[in-house]
Amino acid sequence: MTPAQAKAPKKAHTFNPAQKPRERYSEFDDSQVVQRFLDGDERAFGELVDRYDTRLVNFVYRTVGDRERAQDLVQETFIRVYRHLHRFDQSKKFSTWIYTIASNLAKNELRNRSRNPLVLFQTIKKNWDADHRPLEWEDETLKPDDLFRKRHLKEVVDKAVQELPEHHRIVFVLRELEGRTYEEIAEITETNLGTVKSRLNRARNNFARIIAPMID
Amino acid sequence: MTCSTFLARFSEFHDGGLGPDEAESFRDHIRSCRSCERYDRVVRRGGEVLREDPGAVLPSGFRDRLQHSILLLDEERRRRRVPGTGSGLTTFALVAAVAAAMLLAPAFWGGEPGVELPGIVVIEPSPSATGTDAAFPLAIGSSVASLGSSRSSLPPSFNELELWSQSNMLLFRYSSLYSKHREPTVVRAGLR
Numbered sequence: 515m516t517p518a519q520a521k522a523p524k525k526a527h528t529f530n531p532a533q534k535p536r537e538r539y540s541e542f543d544d545s546q547v548v549q550r551f552l553d554g555d556e557r558a559f560g561e562l563v564d565r566y567d568t569r570l571v572n573f574v575y576r577t578v579g580d581r582e583r584a585q586d587l588v589q590e591t592f593i594r595v596y597r598h599l600h601r602f603d604q605s606k607k608f609s610t611w612i613y614t615i616a617s618n619l620a621k622n623e624l625r626n627r628s629r630n631p632l633v634l635f636q637t638i639k640k641n642w643d644a645d646h647r648p649l650e651w652e653d654e655t656l657k658p659d660d661l662f663r664k665r666h667l668k669e670v671v672d673k674a675v676q677e678l679p680e681h682h683r684i685v686f687v688l689r690e691l692e693g694r695t696y697e698e699i700a701e702i703t704e705t706n707l708g709t710v711k712s713r714l715n716r717a718r719n720n721f722a723r724i725i726a727p728m729i730d
Numbered sequence: 731m732t733c734s735t736f737l738a739r740f741s742e743f744h745d746g747g748l749g750p751d752e753a754e755s756f757r758d759h760i761r762s763c764r765s766c767e768r769y770d771r772v773v774r775r776g777g778e779v780l781r782e783d784p785g786a787v788l789p790s791g792f793r794d795r796l797q798h799s800i801l802l803l804d805e806e807r808r809r810r811r812v813p814g815t816g817s818g819l820t821t822f823a824l825v826a827a828v829a830a831a832m833l834l835a836p837a838f839w840g841g842e843p844g845v846e847l848p849g850i851v852v853i854e855p856s857p858s859a860t861g862t863d864a865a866f867p868l869a870i871g872s873s874v875a876s877l878g879s880s881r882s883s884l885p886p887s888f889n890e891l892e893l894w895s896q897s898n899m900l901l902f903r904y905s906s907l908y909s910k911h912r913e914p915t916v917v918r919a920g921l922r
Contacts, residue, residue, distance in 0.1 A: 563796065572785035581786045589792070593799050671779045689745065690777045691785075696747070715741040722772045729772050 544608035552600060559599075563592060566609075569692065570616050576687040577620040578627075579676045587623060591616045606701075613694070613702045617684055624680050667728050674724035682717035689714055731759040736766050744773065 539547055539561040547565075551558035570591060575584035594615050602611055678686055684703060688694040694702070699710045736759050742748050743756040760767045 559800075563793065567788055567792065568786075571788060575786040584786055585789065585792060589796055589799065592796055593803065596800055597803065667779055668783055671776055672783070674776070675780065690780055696745070711741060715738065718741055718744070718773050719737065721776055722769055725776045726768075726772045729775050 545604055548599065548602065548604065548608055559596060562595070562608075562612075566612055567592075570612070573613070573687055573692055574616055574620050576675055576691060577617070577680075577684055578623050583623065587619045588616065590619055607698070610698050610701050613688070613692075613698075614704070617688075617702050620684070621680065667725075670725050670728050674721050677724060678717050678720055682713050682720070685710055685713040686717035686721065731755055733759075733763060733766055736760075736763070737769070740769070740773075744770075 539550075539558065542550070542561075544562070544565070547558045547561050551562070567588065570588045571581075571584050574587045574591075575581050578584055578587065591612065595612055602608070675683060675687065681703070685699055688699045688702060689696075696707055696710050696714075699714075700707050703710070705713075736743075736756065739748070739756075743753060746753075748756065760770055
């Protein structure tokens, strides 16, 4: 952002996701949408939310292991983006920036949780939901044994991710689920490339060790 | 290639970060080593299962909640902007101006006020008093205080009769004090 942009009077943006249409943004990349928002087009922020809400919730959920809390943290991520977008260095990738914010919030959450170890009601509820989920929601072409095995494998995989140390887990999720490059992961986690490679390798090693008994 | 080398650089191979020759040597090792082949299969399958999971689904109120938070943020920003209506520099200049005015004001240094208020006249000055005893009418407090004291404390030109000048007499006559001592007289309209 140029100094002139930084000094430009702030226009009051009003984000309204109900405003349509936003189809014209589909041909814009993130940096162009960001620029539109900074130029006063309030609908551009809705487009950014559209592009990242589900991805971020999944990323944060995989990192903190709690769906409701993940939603709260992603809300906070978007609020921070809205508040500080004028300070975003547009020579960098927007996706890296937004993932950095979400990742830092997730790390803080895990740190706070380790300081105040509590069994969260949401965690109990999540486990209860998993135990009582009806079978008919799953693939009906599979036999009951297969269904059971598939569900169990999912649970083991989820558990394996949660068992990874925090700094390994974030790198693992960013690579395996989000498909981020090593360079982006290094930027998001504020580490160097060598650290990313080493953490990812260890994370995969631990992950494979946990789930191996479940895979033929 | 040894198994430890394979495991040490597995991620780079898995993510396509190796050159063609190196990648080929990894593939050769997988074909020849059952343990490393299984390791490769487990990691790939685990990743697939992870990606198959839809993960968290956004609740319907997610965006409404976000919009509400952002509206509050906008409101807060607007409120912060209103009292200042300017930058910190403007506020600083304003404070500096007030401080300068205070320092330059004569009252601040204990000087005389610029405007002197006129005295209050309670006794109509007689023509003789206007000359030499002009200061007397100003001394209301001193004249009241000296009522019980000796007459010598009054200014030498003070004439007691002046107290009963026409206007003061009228005030006295219509006061409750006068009604106690007046003689009863009957005055009827048209009888005189």
